[in-house]
Amino acid sequence: MANDATGAPPLHPETQLVHAGTLRSQFGETSEALFLTQGHVYDSAEQAEGRFLNTDPGFQYGRLSNPTVAMLEQRMAAFEGAEACRATATGMAAVTAAVMAPVRAGDHVVAARALFGSCRYVIEDHLPRYGVESTLVDGTDIAAWRAAIRPNTKLLFLESPANPTLEVIDIAAVAAIAKEAGVILVVDNVFATPLFQRPLELGADLVVYSATKHIDGQGRCLGGLILGSKALIEADIQTYLRQTGPAMSPFNGWVMLKSLETLPLRIRQQAQNATAVATWLKGRKDLPHVAFIGDPDHPQADIIARQMTGPSTLIAFEVTGGKDAAYRFLNRLRLIRISNNLGDAKSLIVHPATTTHQRFTAEVRASMGVGDGLVRLSIGLEHADDLIADLKQALDG
Numbered sequence: 001m002a003n004d005a006t007g008a009p010p011l012h013p014e015t016q017l018v019h020a021g022t023l024r025s026q027f028g029e030t031s032e033a034l035f036l037t038q039g040h041v042y043d044s045a046e047q048a049e050g051r052f053l054n055t056d057p058g059f060q061y062g063r064l065s066n067p068t069v070a071m072l073e074q075r076m077a078a079f080e081g082a083e084a085c086r087a088t089a090t091g092m093a094a095v096t097a098a099v100m101a102p103v104r105a106g107d108h109v110v111a112a113r114a115l116f117g118s119c120r121y122v123i124e125d126h127l128p129r130y131g132v133e134s135t136l137v138d139g140t141d142i143a144a145w146r147a148a149i150r151p152n153t154k155l156l157f158l159e160s161p162a163n164p165t166l167e168v169i170d171i172a173a174v175a176a177i178a179k180e181a182g183v184i185l186v187v188d189n190v191f192a193t194p195l196f197q198r199p200l201e202l203g204a205d206l207v208v209y210s211a212t213k214h215i216d217g218q219g220r221c222l223g224g225l226i227l228g229s230k231a232l233i234e235a236d237i238q239t240y241l242r243q244t245g246p247a248m249s250p251f252n253g254w255v256m257l258k259s260l261e262t263l264p265l266r267i268r269q270q271a272q273n274a275t276a277v278a279t280w281l282k283g284r285k286d287l288p289h290v291a292f293i294g295d296p297d298h299p300q301a302d303i304i305a306r307q308m309t310g311p312s313t314l315i316a317f318e319v320t321g322g323k324d325a326a327y328r329f330l331n332r333l334r335l336i337r338i339s340n341n342l343g344d345a346k347s348l349i350v351h352p353a354t355t356t357h358q359r360f361t362a363e364v365r366a367s368m369g370v371g372d373g374l375v376r377l378s379i380g381l382e383h384a385d386d387l388i389a390d391l392k393q394a395l396d397g
């Protein structure tokens with residue numbers, strides 16, 4: 001198979017997302033092929049030996065790699081500006097591998113406390129079972145990161161913007177602390193999207209995605225991605241993935257690969273829709289709090305200007321009257337559907353306090369900024385005017 005990625009001048013992201021990583025079979029197909037195979041046959045016993053010794057480049061077995069998934073990994077690495085990328089079955093498989101593989105019993109991890117629920121579980125409940133202690137800090141407090149570092153700290157983890165509050169962490173500042181301490185910084189970049197924030201350029205060592213979200217973007221397949229230097233990925237992380245087996249299915253890899261071709265178009269349109277909706281929500285007198293990354297009044301607008309080039313596709317806002325009022329509002333929506341998913345072409349809304357953040361106590365939820373009236377809205381590809389009309393009838397109703 002021939003790899004089309006040419007060595008010519010650096011290509012723009014839009015071009016890379018259509019061409020990078022393409023492998024063509026002997027049939028010269030235009031669209032990337034779906035290699036739905038578990039394994040690969042060898043021409044000879046010697047070749048089989050070579051594949052296992054890594055002296056013969058090629059594929060062996062689906063748990064280790066697959067041609068379709070490899071195209072996705074190479075395309076994503078080119079887009080992200082990373083030396084290496086590995087795909088996983090889900091976003092949580094990517095987060096778990098990125099956090100578990102580099103640490104050993106006796107190590108310590110520091111993370112921002114405003115995290116996606118399952119990420120917080122891995123850090124707070126899962127790691128300690130294997131002798132890895134963790135400290136959760138207010139991620140926006142740079143001094144708190146510094147103070148939490150111990151001699152045995154091995155890894156820092158953060159998500160920015162955070163789910164669901166859209167609180168922003170200064171990635172370059174945390175990366176500087178990581179460098180100084182000689183530890184790895186892992187950034188979950190789902191809410192920002194790879195189009196609007198480039199954590200590796202800000203000093204992060206690893207970036208993780210739930211490809212389930214904007215990368216698929218059409219609500220079909222689960223997937224995850226880990227990106228970073230060859231040294232980091234090809235050491236512990238690759239071994240962890242190969243031996244424990246959270247491989248992405250080739251079918252899902254193919255869906256995601258084709259989705260990357262339209263990612264900039266989709267995200268830019270969703271962000272434009274989100275800007276229109278957020279502006280309209282902010283203009284309403286009955287909503288005490290509207291959080292949107294593109295809002296010039298966002299409390300961390302200066303950090304956003306430094307590290308992001310777009311507003312994300314998410315909005316979080318508070319409905320007056322707590323849970324009952326939030327439920328009445330959600331239940332009156334007709335076009336915007338109630339779902340905990342996000343980054344979809346369909347606009348989706350969720351009440352985090354009773355769903356994604358249900359397992360936390362009221363105090364922990366409050367410390368994460370998740371109040372009883374808070375709703376999180378993921379804006380899709382519908383016409384913004386239709387979304388606003390739906391929100392208006394549901395809020396006025």
Ligand SMILES: *Cc1c(COP(=O)(O)O)cnc(C)c1O
Pocket residue numbers: 090091092093095116118119159163188190191209210211212213222223224
């Ligand atoms: C959805 C999500 C994950 C987990 O991804 P899955 O694909 O559902 O496993 C991790 N982090 C963030 C920020 C997410 O939104």
